[in-house]
Amino acid sequence: MPRWGMVIDLDKCFACQSCTAACRMENNTPVAGQDQAEMGRAILWNEVLPFVEGEYPNIVETMIPRPCMHCDNPACIKVCPVQATFKNEEGVVLVDYDRCIGCRLCTVACPYTVRYFNWYQPEWPEALKEHLNPEPEVKPRPKGVVEKCTFCTQRLRKAREEAEAAGRVFNATDYIPACVQTCTGHARYFGDLDDPNSLVSKLAHSPRAFRLFEELGTQPKVYYLKQG
Amino acid sequence: MATNPKSSTTNTGLSRRDFLKLGAVTVAAGAGLTALKSVDAPQSPQAAAAEERIVKTTCALCPSGCGLDVRVVNGKAVKVEGNPLHPLNQGVCCLKGQTALEMLYSPERIQHPRLQMGERGSGDWKEIPWDEALGLLSDKLTELRKAGKAHTVALLHGELRGQMRQTVQRFMRAYGSPNMISRDSLGEGAARMALWLSQGINGLPVYDINNANYVMTFGGNLLESSRNVIGYLGATAFMRRGRPQRGKLVAVHPRLSATGAKADEWIPIRPGTYGALALGMANVIINSGLYDADFVRDFTFGFDDFEDADGNKHQGFQSLVLESYTLERVSNITGIATEIIARLAGEFATNRPAIAVLPTEAGELSSGNALYTALAIHALNALVGSIDALGGVIVQRFPELKDWPTYSLDAAARTGESKERIDGAGMQFPLALSAYQNVPERVLSGKPYPLEVLLLLNANPLYDMPNDGRTLEALTKVPFIVSFASTLDESAAHADLILPASTFLEIWGDDYLEGTGYAGISLRRPVVEPVHDTRNPGDVLLDLAHRVGGPLAKALPWKDYQELINYRLSNFDWEKLEANGNWSEMIYFNAAPGSQAWKDVLGRDRLNAPQDGRFDFFSRELFALLGSDSDLACLPHFEVPATLTDSTAEALDYPFLLVTQPIITQSAQWQGIIPTLQECYGLQGYVKWDSWVEIGQKAAEALELHNGDRVWIESKMGRVQAAVRVRAGMWPNAIFLPPGQGHHTFVRWGRHADDASVVGANPNALSGFSTEPLSGLAVCGPTRVRISRV
Amino acid sequence: MDIGGLVHTFFNNAGPGGVVVMLIFGTACTIYFFLTRWIVSGGRDEAAIPDEQSVSVDA
Amino acid sequence: MPITNRHEQTILAPIRRVGMGDYLLWGSLLVLMLAGLGAWIWQYIEGLGITGMNRPVYWGVYITNFVFFIGLAHSGTFISAILRVAGQSWRAPLTRAAEAITLFSLPFGAGSILIDMGHPERILNLIFYGRFQSPIMWDVTAVGLYMLSSIVFFYLSLLPDIALCRDRLTDVPNWQKRMYKVLALGWKDSPEQYHRLEKVLDGMAVFMTMLVVTVHTVVSWLFGMTVQPGWHTALIGPFFLLGAILSGTAAVVIALALLRKVYHLEEVLHNGLFNSLRKLLITFILGWLYMMIAEHLTIGYASMHEEMVVLNDKFSGTYSLVFWNMTVLVFFVPLLIFIFKGKNNVGWMVFASVLINIGMWMERYIVIIPTETSPRLFHEMGGGSYLPALPEVLITIACFAGLVFLYALFTRFFPIIPIWETAESLPGHAHNAEPAPVSSTATGD
Structure with a gap:
């Protein structure tokens, strides 16, 4: 079974936030609106986060797109009392929206704060409901459950169905999440980390590669390549 | 499972088998309960076999014009992605394109023609x-x-x-x-005029960043809002990691934008003084003899002093620059240290092909010296021989279409x-x-x-x-x-x-491929039936x-616009055009200086200047127009912006300089209407659904302002309110207000939709708009403002 | 299945946890029920169940 | 049999008549509780959005209430179980009052978790899909077992007195008589029954002491098991435990003083008792201070980056006001009061205890919120901010009102001072093997 992972080359990423928008349009995350966004409740699974260090004029500003790390030893799955969040056999951390009781222990446990909570029932004006992605996996979630980046599992399923329909063996390069496809700097790579020949695992072992909070032992599967 | 004889003999209390049985019973009970639980409604059945198709069209939310693949299910557009067959974006799509559906189905759209009663x-x-x-x-x-x-x-x-x-x-x-008035005197008019006066091409410069080794942007926001954003994003990524030799990107702007942050170097500069920096660099390049002497000797005019036809002497570019743009003077004007200017000039001249990028965004070159600043910046390209060179400044070619009747x-x-x-x-x-x-x-x-x-x-x-x-x-x-x-x-x-007007997803149309250099046409076709009337x-x-x-x-003999498009694009293979969504020559052929093709890239559109294939440092077009009264008016030079020379009284009363810089989340006519763009509007200040005013650290300390405080920003023309963001990357006395907010049409969204109000503030309300005498370009900055607590 | 595996499946999967909780509550309730009955029955033994034994003399 | 000795007479007095004051008190408390219930229903319908919680501050006042009320629940067990095991017979008069606090604060503690959940109606998922690796399952087990055990422990120690009420109180309404009859389970005051009761209570006391230690450690492991700075410390277990015992004992002092005042039980709850409690409280405050110093010194000295962000937030940042007030309220002022003013002065004792409990609520708030507002991935303006909203305030008030309401209701129908235990000091009931306790007035130094 493939072990999906992603590499983001910060030298080619230009913080254009296309991934943030693509992720929302692909996965129907709700719009929070002005008052909710002010309270910090905007749900953007694949947010780009700005970090600034230094005094004027010597400033280092890094902007890091942060999808879910889909850790191999995730801090969130350990603490879920009902196994509403689990890791499938391909290493992707998912959430079962029908079983989640909304206790939010996983959201406080995750060191990367990638998990979002539906504080209210998501709603769209009547006209805008038309544009929602009809895939069953991304049906808008009810209020009171946690949701997060899923590496676009609906695209994986469709890629498998297409491979099956075309009668060929599904291989790891047939499927990429929406953010990888739309990255304007072609900075995102996606694939099977267990396959040594895949571009992803080669880049993951490049000297420029680093991961967020490696010391925590969560073994994240999203690698970043140093800028510059 | 072979029973274990040993266990059966030891019947003291619970034997292991009893324990297992007991365990089994309990698990069964648990399972029973689980079965009871999961009897609820099964997963909703898959929607009726969806009628699904991919329609190829072209985006119109920024000047780039990327190719889009729109997935339409049951007549409703559900996802926008990049068209992999389009040469400009090659399958990627920026956030504005992605959220085009929130524009198509926006409740804010006008549905029928209306008459004001x-x-x-x-x-x-x-x-x-x-x-x-x-x-x-x-x-x-x-x-x-x-x-x-x-x-x-x-x-x-x-x-x-x-x-x-x-x-x-x-x-x-x-x-x-005669009154067809375009808006480009606010923005790209300066670049167009500079290219025409110096290189004789009536068009916008295109930058071959893929093959460049050194790219220096003067003002503007190359990677967020230039005319060909997506092309330049891909090209910069290729320049950095796509080739063995990594190119360098330098961003010169008073504010640290996303381009500045992602550039290899950010050079803070006093607002409105780009021209001085360009001339200062020219001074160093000429002084140290690093300029492309052959190109300058054979293919430029006005570099050295010269005598015109009726014998009077004229000063050339070289003597002007060496005389009046010494390092010290330029350093005073721009506020950049002399050694930095010298180093930048050295790097620019030695890392060829190098490009000096002209800004085309609204408000970037608007300090009253737009024309000559643009001429000065473009002259740098000529100094290092980047005119139509591989990795230099190229000229956009257009396809031959069927002639207009x-x-x-x-x-x-x-x-x-x-x-x-x-x-x-x-x-x-x-x-x-x-x-x-x-x-x-x-x-x-x-x-x-x-x-x-x-x-x-x-x-x-x-x-x-x-x-x-x-x-x-x-x-x-x-x-x-x-x-x-x-x-x-x-x-x-x-x-x-x-x-x-319908949105670009509902109409026929086309886009010239601009920003790639080679000729190309990109088709726009209706993706869905028009949503409204x-x-x-x-x-x-x-x-x-x-x-x-x-x-x-x-x-205009055609019955409707589709017919017009069919007519104009009739010499293309229509099926292939619809299938790929575009046609293009895919390759740009650089014209070698002096060759037959050189005529198309230099002097092609000159009116009363000779088409001798020579780049004009001294603009003969201007000379023909203005006569021989003053040399300076025909040479790139620097005029100090009016607002920088204000009297001390005014400077004390309005101490700050308002700097504008478009950002990537600002889409053409749909500002403020698209909720997802509002939700990731200000990346660097992490602001959503609001305006913010960026202030330098020292200035914020002086005014005891902290992140989030509401302040008034006031100029002679008006005042607006915004939340403070203290930014390290900001010229000490410059402040920044994001353009594109403060619209009176805004999407009523979220729980308190009905009492929603104007989102953010409109920075244009602070600037007074006047016009440059010669070029007709807009003068609206840098505006003098003051900050006071709300 | 080795002990490590057993422990892992017990702790990691949904289901056994709930069963353990029910078990603990169940046993606790039964223990307390019998204890209470035992305490209250203290009075009867001493005073002997009327039908079985003769009436004890104790006050 | 008519009431003979004066001791029983004073204790049974409160049960006599339910006056107008009681109805007024119960009415107002019920109103507060209904307001809380209404807030919760509004929250259930609208969603958790109406609270002040947001991202990254996912837990707020509800979880603070959860920890606080479970902390209060330590009073009962500590006074009755641990002191019973330790053979401190002076604790006899106040065991039931303390256990009552446990009994009536536990439901609001456990209830706070239910209120905080996004889908309370899926609570059964914890049973159907319970997964024991999660600290929440440990909590469910520990708190559940503790609630069950404290109910039984409380009921068993109440049994003889219910029988006494059944026999003595003849002029109470019929339904009350029938209630006593049913609840007394045919208790006959026979020495054998007392003997068995003593044995069971002693056994349970040992079990309860061990259980109460696990309960609050497990409550703190909700935070300890994560890798978040400020939570992930080995000391969080004992820190919370000692905090809970301190807060519980202070609650007992408050309850006793109120009972003494309202039901004029001065000579049963004499000053000696308060002096003993005062000594206990002093030791616990010093113990709590030790824990505070141990935790913050270790964090501050090592000064790992993300830990220091949280620490500075507490010491000098947005939460410095709350933090220093909390330290003053819980440590300095009560300690000074106890040492200088507390002896034989119940009024000051109560004032100090109230301060302690307010301080302890703030201490839980300080442990939970600052860690959430400075996440590890602290990007520009990434820090969270949190202000409790109306529903959270209403529900917190409702919890406190609920505790007082249940307490007041209980004292109206059952004797709050265990008659059969305190009666030992009088001749005739020689059930307890211990030597006759020292007479009440001589205790205290």
């Missing part, structure tokens, strides 16, 4: 059918034309894509009005054409093609003639240049205003008649042409 701006609209609306307008136009006042009709337009520009030109010219002007059209333009371009501003920001002043003064009808196409003058109410005053003086807006923006609210402005103009009849009908 009450007093303008009262919002008392009556929805009328298209026939009635078009009849109303065509009667007015025919009546004016008959009365010989065709010239009193003016059209203000923003971005016109593909054939639309020439369609509108033919309409206005055949109708008999010829048409002749009738008497009314000829008289109209001879009249002076309402915005003064060509007369008051000899070099200008149009002077958008000068229209309100001229309308108010009533000279040269009062306007009767004003058409607004992709233009929102009330938002672009409020001028503390003078633009509104000017609009009220125009008896009849027609707007083609899709949403009730500020100017449309003061129109008499609104002919709502709206029409393509192209169809509306053709319909009007037929209603007015006469030469207009002959100039």
Whole structure:
């Protein structure tokens, strides 16, 4: 079974936030609106986060797109009392929206704060409901459950169905999440980390590669390549 | 499972087997309970076999014009992705394109043509059918034309894509009005004029960043809002990681934008002094002899001092720069240390091919010295021989399309054409093609003639240049205003008649491939049935042409815009064009200096300057126009912006300089309407659904301001309110307000939608808009402002 | 299945946890029920169940 | 049998008549509780959005209430179980009052978790899909077992007195008589029954002491098991435990003083008792201070980056006001009061205890919120901010009102001072093997 992972080359990423928008349009995350966004409740699974260090004029500003790390030893799955969040056999951390009781222990446990909570029932004006992605996996979630980046599992399923329909063996390069496809700097790579020949695992072992909070032992599967 | 004999003999209390049995019973009980639980409703059955197709079209939310693949399920557009077969974006799609569906289905769109019943701006609209609306307008136009006042009709337009520009030109010219006023005097007019005066090409410079080794952007926001953002994003990524030798990107701007942060070096500079830096670098390059001597000797003019035909002496570029743009002086003007300027110049000259990028965004070159700053920056490219070199500044080629049918002007059209333009371009501003920001002043003064009808196409003058109410005053003086807006923006609210334009996902059209260099055309086609009762402005103009009849009908003989497109693109293989969504030559052939092709890239559009294939440091075009009274006016030089030389009293009263810089989350006419763009509007200050004012650290400490405080930003023209963001990356006395917010149309969203109010503030309200004497370009910055706590 | 595996499946999967909770509550309830009955029955033994034994003399 | 000795007479007095004051008190408390219930229903319908919680501050006042009320629940067990095991017979009069606090604060503690959940109706998922690796399952087990055990422990020690009420109180309404009859389970005051009761209570006391230690450690492991700075410390277990015992004992002092005042039980709850409690409280405050110093010194000295962000937030940042007030309220002022003013002065004792409990609520708030507002991935303006909203305030008030309401209701129908235990000090009931306790007035130094 493939072990999906992603590499983001910060030298080619230009913080254009296309991934943030693509992720929302692909996965129907709700719009929070002005008052909710002010309270910090905007749900953007694949947010780009700005970090600034230094005094004027010597400033280092890094902007890091942060999808879910889909850790191999995730801090969130350990603490879920009902196994509403689990890791499938391909290493992707998912959430079962029908079983989640909304206790939010996983959201406080995750060191990367990638998990979002539906504080209210998501709603769209009547006209805008038309544009929602009809895939069953991304049906808008009810209020009171946690949701997060899923590496676009609906695209994986469709890629498998297409491979099956075309009668060929599904291989790891047939499927990429929406953010990888739309990255304007072609900075995102996606694939099977267990396959040594895949571009992803080669880049993951490049000297420029680093991961967020490696010391925590969560073994994240999203690698970043140093800028510059 | 073989029973374990040992366990059966030890029957003390619970044997292991009993324990297992007990365990099994409990698990069964648990399982029973689970079974009870999971009897709830099964997963909703998959929707009826969805009728799904991918439609290829072209985006219109920024000047790039990327190719899009729109997935349509059961007649509804559900996902926008990049078209992998499109040479510009190669399958990627920026966040504006992704959220195009929130524009298509936005509740803020105007659904039917409307007529203003009450007093303008009262919002008392009556929805009328298209026939009635078009009849109303065509009667007015025919009546004016008959009365010989065709010239009193003016059209203000923003971005016109593909054939639309020439369609509108033919309409206005055949109708008999010279007043087709484009908005590019606010933004890309400077770059276009600099290229024409120095290189003799009437177009915008295109930068071959893929093959460049050193890219230096003066102002603007190359990676967020330049004219060909997506192309340059991909090219910069290729320049860095796609090739063995990594190119360097340097961003010069008073504010640390996303381009500055991602560049290899950010050079903070005093606002409005880019020209001085360019000339300072030229000084160092010439001084140290690093310039491309062969190219300068053989293919440029005006580098050395020279004598004109009737014998009087003229100063050349070299002596001007060496004389008056020494490192010390430039360092004082720009505030950049001398060694940094020297190093930048050295790097620029030695890492060839190097590019000095001209900004084309609105408000970037608007400090009163726009023309000469642009000339100075472009001259750097000539100094290092990057003109049409591989990895240098190239010229955009256009495909040959089927020729427009010829048409002749009738008497009314000829008289109209001879009249002076309402915005003064060509007369008051000899070099200008149009002077958008000068229209309100001229309308108010009533000279040269009062306007009767004003058409607004992709233009929102009330938002672009409020001028503390003078633009509104000017609009009220125009008896009849027609707007083609899709949403009730500020100017449309003061129109008499609104002919709502469809979004780019519902219309036929095309886009020239601009920003890649090689010729190409990109098709735009309806993705879904029009969501509301709206029409393509192209169809509306053709319909009007037929209603007015006469030469207009002959100039635009087509029944609708689709037919026009089919006609113009008829020499392409239509099936392939529809299948791929575009056609292009894919490869750009650089013209070697002096070769036969060199004529197409240098001097092609020169009017009264010789087409001798020489780049003009000393602009002979300007010389022919201005005569020989002063050399300086023909050479790139630096004029200190007015606001920097203000009297100390004014400087004390308004200590800060307002800097504008467009950001990537700001889409053309749909600002403030698209919720997802509002939700990731300010990345670097992490601001959502709001405006913010960026202040330098020292200034914030002096005023004891912290992140999030609400403050007033006040200039002579007006005042707006915003939340403070203390930014390390900001020129000490500069502040920044994001453009694109403060619209009166905003999407009512979220729980407290009904009492939603204006999101953020409009920075244009703070600037006074005047015009540069020679070039007609807008002067609106850097505005002097002061900050006070709310 | 080795002990490690057993422990892992017990702790990691949904289901056994709930069963353990029910088990603990169940046993606790039964223990307390019998304890209470035992305490209350203290009075009867001493005073002997009327039908079985003769009436004890205790006050 | 009519009431003979004066001891029983004073204790049974409160049960006599339910006056107008009681109805007034119960009415007002019920109103507060209904307001809380209404807030919760509004929250259930609208969603958790109406609270002040947001991202990254996912836990707020509800979880603070959860920890606080479970902390209060330590009073009962500590006074009755641990002191019983330790053979401190002076605790006899106040065991029931303390256990009552446990009994009536536990439901609001456990209830706070239910209120905080996004889908309370899926509570059964914890049973159907319970997964024991999660600290929440440990909590469910520990708190559940503790609630069950404290109910039984409380009921068993109440049994003889219910029988006494059944026999003595003849002029109470019929339904009350029937209630006593049913609840007394045919208790006959026989020595054998007392003997068995003593044995069971002693056994349970040992079990309860061990259980109460696990309960509050497990409550703190909700935070300890994560890798978040400020939570992930080995000391969080004992820190919370000692805090809970301190807060519980202070609650007992408050309850006793109120009972003494309202039901004039001066000579049963004599000053000696308060002096003993005072000594206990002093030791616990010093113990709590030790824990505070141990935790913050270790964090501050090592000064790992993300830990220091949280620490500075507490010491000098947005939460410095709350933090220093909390330290003053819980440590300095009560300690000074106890040492200088507390002896034989119940009024000051109560004032100090109230301060302690307010301080302890703030201490839980300080442990939970600052860690959430400075997440590890602390980007520009990434820090969270949190202000409790109306529903959270209403529900917190409702919890406190609920506790007082249940307490007041209980004292109206059952004797709050265990008669059979305190009666030992009088001749005739020689059930307890211990030597006759020292007479009440002589205790205290």
